[in-house]
Every structure is written in structure tokens, then in C-alpha cells.
Amino acid sequence: MKIDKNTTIKIAKLSRLKLDNKEIDELSIELSTILDWVEQLNEVDTNNIEPLSNVSSAELPLRKDLEESQNNSENVLSNAPEKLENYFVVPKVVE
Amino acid sequence: MNNLIKGKKHKWEAVIGLEVHAQVKSKSKLFSSSSTKFGSIPNSQVSLVDAAMPGMLPVINEYCIKQAIKTGLGLNAKINKFSVFDRKNYFYADLPQGYQISQYLNPIIGNGSIFIDLNEEKTKEIRITRLHLEQDAGKSLHDQNPEKTYVDLNRSGIALMEIVSEPDMRSPEEAALFIQKLRSILMYLNTCDGNMQEGSLRADVNISIRKPGDKLGTRCEIKNLNSIKFIKQAINFEITRQIDIVEKGGVITQNTLLFDTDSGITRPMRNKEEAHDYRYFPDPDLLPLRLDDKFINEIKKEIPELPDERKKRYINDLNLSNYDSTILISNKNVSDYFDEVLINHKDLKKSAKIVVNWISSELFSILKKNNLNIINSPISPNNLGHLIKLILSETISGKIAKEIFEEMFISKTSPDKIIKDKGLKQMNNDNDLEEIIDKILKSNSDKVKEYKNGKTKLLGFFVGQVMKESKGRANPKKINQLLNKQLN
Amino acid sequence: MEISSIHNSIDLIKEKKISILELNQYFISKIKKNKNLNAFIHFDEENIYQQIKSLENSKTNNRLYGMPIAIKDLFCTRNMPTTAGSKILSKFNPPYESFVTNQLINQGSILIGKTNLDEFAMGSSTTTSFFGNTINPKSNNISLVPGGSSGGSAAAVSANLCLGATGTDTGGSIRQPASFCGVIGIKPTYGLCSRWGIIAFASSLDQAGIFANNVKDTAILIKEIAGYDKNDSTSVNIKIPDYYKNLNKDLNGKTIGIPIEYKIPGISDEINNMWEKAIKVFEKGGAKIKEISLPHTKYALPVYYIIAPAEASSNLARYDGVRYGFRSKNDSSLDEMYELTRSEGFGKEVKRRILIGTYVLSAGYYEAYYIKAQKVRNLISKDFKNAFEQCDFIVTPSTPSSAFPIGEKEDDPISMYINDIFTVPASLAGIPGISIPFGKTKDNLPLGLQILSNHFTEQTILDAAYYLESIHE
Ligand SMILES: [Mg+2]
């Protein structure tokens, strides 16, 4: 199997997803199946082929250095699950 | 210079490299048009993009690109005509997108170098590996509440230049010289304000130790140092710590450390239980950045004279010492002030040393007393030049000059006006001076007798009396000459 | 009287045969009668009447004046909540309007509601939504899926609950449900419509598009939502033609490409017959038929199922419970808050894709999976480039099957992924594609024909569809 349970646990941790044991078992199998399936790409000779990350034919547009947005804090904070005065609030972080 | 550090058993060499985060001087953020002003109300300079609201997209700030190129040119570095913005993925409370837009495999600036002055004669090249553009994170406040962390995103998305050096430094002093020199180059270029207190310039320091000639040891990284003093302290502590471990038979484990400025010690960051895997990949919301020669050449034209060139000019054209030149160039504003004096008074070029002395002693001390920066000096470079010329032409005495100098500081006017208003011009006319001398000698005939009997020390007394009578305006050199003539 | 087209409704309103209030009331009552389809996540009559009132007061007379349009709930809307079909955004009220919906509003459209979708647009059946599945209005005895991810929009247009709808297409999410529901669905060229304000799934693939009942309406709507946006760095600055005015049925001189690689085993005779019939119809219209080769077609799905999850895993990192959306109540530390919020907030398919995406980007696997996929993506893109040197447009079936029953394929991700086998290659190449209803199965279920053309030649596929529609009628 491509993805063993430990790998599933590791990538779940990286993704900040908490999985129970049943989910870990199921997902390890499903992910392995999917990865086995995508590996048919190895049949393709890609020597001297550049990776294509975006098909847009645009040139990266450059913005002028203008301060345009005024104080937006009401909008920015309006959906916050927890806030105090003008801050977002989260459980204590220990550095 | 020998940089080896003596442990209990061996001599050790420290190997130090820096990663400096310099905030780009710009009005708006790297990918949004929010203000970059420092010290505003929390979350008041946060656009929908900066808060990573769903569906929001980044658009890059052209000026930040120009600033990075300008800095690259100032570091004699390669400007990459093709660069890519990548996502660096990790979770943190003040990282709204869940990733930082940065540059990984294809940074905008490649190899460069800067030179540090180890002493009067010796300079050392420190190689720059790269410079890339990236977003700053927000700010987490941990000490406001025992159970909560507060998040302010005002800083989130501000453009940073991450400047990475090769591990070319061998002592805390070299690291300090490097960051000082880098800071001064950035300030000359006007690409970063260099304000370390406000966090505009912060350094991560990589340190390892080895026996001279050995291969590199395992390094530790001290994060986010924001003063030159702390950089030196942290490095010193870390070198000692590492030597201690190795000499006791231990091994250094690669670690990310924080420096506690109160206790002066480094400690590992706590939230490191999982090894980071940043999963860099090109940001699909942004296309690669392609630069052409025209764009780069326009920026080249804007590159000002940089500290090294300026120093060379001071030494070669103005005959200043290395020491004096270094004092001037280490702060661009001081150096600009000095240059301004000479631009207004070309004839002072021969007397550049005197100009330096006035700036580094009188001007520095009065500015410091009044808590002023040289860019806000009430005494303009032009007026200081005037004053110095009045001294050189013996129109005023040095002592009077200092009085006038203080008056200039208060009234912000020219020395000429002060001299005229207060009648402070030096008396140089022989007849006028002889008149006063006659008067003094007459009213002190007893002392004249003593002098003639050999008590020549009294000459000073006569000079003093004449100065007093002239209210300090008499030219002391002339008084001496005339007194000598009359008494002998 | 049945009202089902925009171009007719525009005339009715101009001739004052109907008011915009009456027009919208007609659709409001139909929506209420068809609640069982679960096509809408958000539908608020009061809000619609407000829009009508302010439109009447505004005295503007723009092209879409009063036209009721349904919006996939992936477009952020200022006056309606936006959920992406996910629990994690179930309480999200965007303080902004997406570029596309803003264009529609500026043209006088009434946003009649927010339609259901697969969670974060990840799916081909509209069964992964936190708000329940949508039912295909063309179902007969058993309830069928409408396709996905834009299943709610396709169903709404199919059941005539609105005059048009927006969708987004990342790998087929417009064309596949259009085919399943018997309506027209167009995915334009990547870069034609701004992505600003559309909740991102896979940024290098996501494109907004349109569902409508006929080609004329499709042409009208796609012009209005297209356009350059300086806030989307991948938006392309080109002049948008008036596709509707330019519509032209004449196929003389056109060459149609038939890709041999799309003749895959396991495809039903019904689909293959429909395809062959369509080719004959085009031939009759004066077009030349040419077999072409898109040699890397077979690899499009695996490429897609690496690239899309990779981008998604990063795009969905922002749903962390800090600034908006759902947050788990059971947190004690920041990391735990993240993990619980995301585990409780995301559904199974979303988690599956986040994990796949995280894996293929992680140290040691990035080159083997992600870079490899991007290289093959380049080859797929080159295949189309070569093909369009030989033909004007390409004709294929839209889907390998007709709509399937709800609940089928749910436990087998790969058989679900196969649904997009004909639509994904065009998404990877960024070219425009349209699905137009053509023929039916023996069970009277709609089938769709896909027409693809080169970048920014939307007019070509609209013209071809226009011809096909005229023959069909
Ligand atoms: Mg670093």
C-alpha cells in the first residue's frame, strides 16, 4: 500500500485534520488506490518538457503603489467567530 | 584578525550566516493596496485580500518589485529576469491564507556581495546568496490575556525582502558589521527605512562551530533578532553553548531557537513538535514575473552613490582619513549633510577635515542634547559652511564661533546676521587694537614693569585684558603680535 | 404561458407586456413549488422584492433588466450568505460582491437565489453538499443526480426556476451537470471571466460560466459576465465581442475534429450513437469532418486528480476558524482549534482531496507527482494546440454516461472521477467548451454533446451549438 496509516496520520497533521481510527483506516486505503491510479503518468516520457502551472496568456499585471483601501476593519472583522475590540481572538499560543 | 574561540579543550571557529528580513519601503502592501503605516489601530489596515477572505486574489505591487531590483543592484547582485512566486504552506494564527506568498526556486535576485571593514586596512567580502520578495505575517499578542492570543493583521501582507548571506562570518563582530553595512546600503537606496526598533529590519542568525579546517558543524537558527546588540549577545551565547555541549561529548541537534532578551539566553521554540514541510509550489493565482532590460535599466539610473563609493571619494578627493570617512558614511543623513556643506561652499573642500570636526563634535553634541536628528537640524549645511569660512578667514575667533553656533541653533539664521546684529565681528585692524593695548598697558603700569623685569608669564594676563576690553572680538593672534612689539 | 428564455423576456418587458415584478413572481412561485429538488441553498423572497424595487427606482434599462438569474453558491454575494456548500462556511456573509455577480447586477439582473453544489465544488453529483443533495428534474422513477459540482444551477435552469444561472467549471462542473440535466452549459477560456470573489477550488483551472435554456441566452449571458478584471492577475485583457449579435449558423468551410482517443471502451452505445449522429448533422450543415489525435487524453484525469487537490489543499488552508466561518467549540489550544474546526467543518470528499493534495506536494513526492502532472499537463495542452491547427472545433460526448441514481458511485472515488473523463482535458488546456443537449437515452434521459475550440474563440462553439440547436428544433 502506497499510504500506510502513519503516512495518513502525518499528512492529516500537516493539513490540520483530526481523523479517528476508522477514518485513518479507510482513507489509507482510498488514498493508496487513488495514488496507484495516478501513477499511470509514469508511462509518459516527460524529458525536456516544462511543467505548466498556469495556462493564462496574460502577463503578470503590476499594480501601482497606491494606498486605496480605507479603514476596512468593520468588514474584515464582521464574520469573526471570536473578537475583542479590534482583534481576532484565538486560543492561547505558546511560542 | 584571529577569530578562534578558546574552549576548555580546543580552539573553535564559529561559522555564521544571516537571513535578514527587510521591510520594503512602499506606501501599500505587496499584494494589496492597504497602507503600510506603522502603529495604527489593530486590523485597520487590512484589506479583504490581507484577511484572506474567500475568493480574494493577490495583485503584485510594481514599486515593491522595483525596490527589490534596486536593492539587488546595490548588492552587486544578479537580477533574475524570470522569477516565480510560490506558496509556502503552514498554519499559524497570524498567517491568514494558511500560506505565505514567497519565492523559492526562482527568486528575483541571485548572487551578490557586500564588503565589511574589519579595521583601518582590512575589508572582507560577505557573499549574498539571494534576495527574494515575500509577504510579512500579522502580529500575535500573547501577553494580553492568560487564555487567549489576540491577532492583529495590520502587518499581514507588507512586502519583505529576505536577504540571505553565505555563512561567511566568523565572529559576532563580523555579523554586526554585516548587518550595519547592509542596513546602511538599504538606507542609501531608500528601499528600507532600516528602523530595527519598529521591526523594519530583523535577522535570523544561523550558527555552527567547528575546529578550524573541519567541515561545517550542525547549525542552529536564532529567529527574529531586532537589534545589533541582541545579535551580538545571542551569537556569543550560542557559540559558548555549542562549544560546551561538544566539549562535553554531546552533539548539536539542529534547532530553531528564540533569544530571550531579558535573560540573554537562547531556547528552542516550543511549537516545533512536527517537522515543517512547507510544500512550496508556484502560486496559481500569480503568473511568473518576467523582466526586460529596459525595466531594469530605468532602475539602474536611480541608483545613488553608495557608501563604498562615497567613502572612496572622501578619501581620494577630500583627503579625509578612513576613520573620518567611516563616521560620515555610516549614516546616510550625516554624509548627505556633509556633502551639502561642500556643495554650497566648494572652497571648503580643502578644509574638509575641519567640516567633519564641526559636524562630529559640535553639531552631534547639540543635536543629541536636543534630541534631534540631523535631517531636522536647525543649523543648515549652508549656514554651517558660512560659519566655518568666517573662522578660516579669521573674521571671528573660534570662541566667538561657538557662541554664534549656539545662537544659530536657536534662531536658525545665518552667522552673518548674528554677527551683524550683535556686533561680534573680529577686530583685526592694527590701529583699533593698538588703541586698546595702549589703554590696558597704561592702567597696568606696575605689571608692565614686572614684565620687563622678566616676569614674561604676564603676557597672558595682558592678552586676557585686551580680549575682555574688546568683548572677545579681538583677534588673539594679532594681540600677541602687537603686545610683543610694544613690550619688547 | 411558459416563460423560458431571456431574449424573449427582454422583448416582453420592453413591449411592456409583462413587468419585471410579474416576471420574477412567475419564477418565485415555480421555485416554491419545486422545493423538493433542493436546487437552492439560499432563497429569500423578501430580498428579491427589494432587488426589484431598487431596480425599478434606478430607472436604468440595461441588457439584463429584471432577468432572474440563479447563482451557484460559490460566488460571494454581498446581500446573501455564501456557503460553498460547506458547513465550514455555513454562517459566512461576504462583505463584498464577486466580479461576475457584480456584472450581472450592473446589467440589471435579479439574483434570485444561491444554488446548491458539491462542497467547495468538489464532486460530480451534488451529493457532497452540507445542505443535502439536489435532485435531477429529469429523473423519472428513481431520483437521479443532477451532476456536479454546479448541480443546483443546472437543475434550476432545467426545471425552469430561473432564466439562467452561473456555474463554475474546474474539471467539468458546468458541462457535466448541463449534460445530465438537459440544458446548455458553457465553460469559457481560462482568463475570460474574473475569478475575483469566487471561492477557490483549484485556481489554475477554475472558471465561471453559464447555464441557459438556449444558445441565444447563453451568448447574451456569457458576454455580460466576461471581461478583464485588474484584481485577478490571471484575467486576460481582450475585447469581448457581442456573441449574441454575431451568432452564425453557417458551417461552410469549417473543419470539425473528432478525437480518436475519446472512443474509449465501456462507453454505452447510446452515447456513441448520439455522437455519431451529431457528426452527421454537422456534416450535413457543410462542415468537413476530420479525425484528429489528442494522444495524452488518457492521462488527463490522473493529472487533474493531482493538480486540483494540490491547489485545493492550499486554497482551503484559510478555513481555520479564525476570521470567518464555523469554529469548533471544543478547542483548548490553537492547533486543536484548527484540527477540530476543519474536521467538523469539512465533509469527507473535501478531506480526501486535501489529504491527497498535501501528500503530492510534500517533501519527497513533489517531483514525482506534482511536477510530473504539470509536465503531462503541458503535453495535453500541446495536443490541443496541434489539433486546432487542423480543425476549427472538436466534437465529443460531454459525459461517459447519462445521469445516475443518487447514492451510486459514492464509495468509489475513482468511478466517480471517471464522470469527468471528457471534460477534464479542456480544463487542463484552458480552452472553452460547451455542452448542448443532443438526443436522449431509451429512458428518456438527456445526453449532451461537447464542443471545444481554441483559446478565446467562444464564438466558434456558440455558432456550432447554434447550428445544432436549429437542426434539433
Ligand atoms: Mg528564514
Ligand SMILES: [Zn+2]
Ligand atoms: Zn522569510
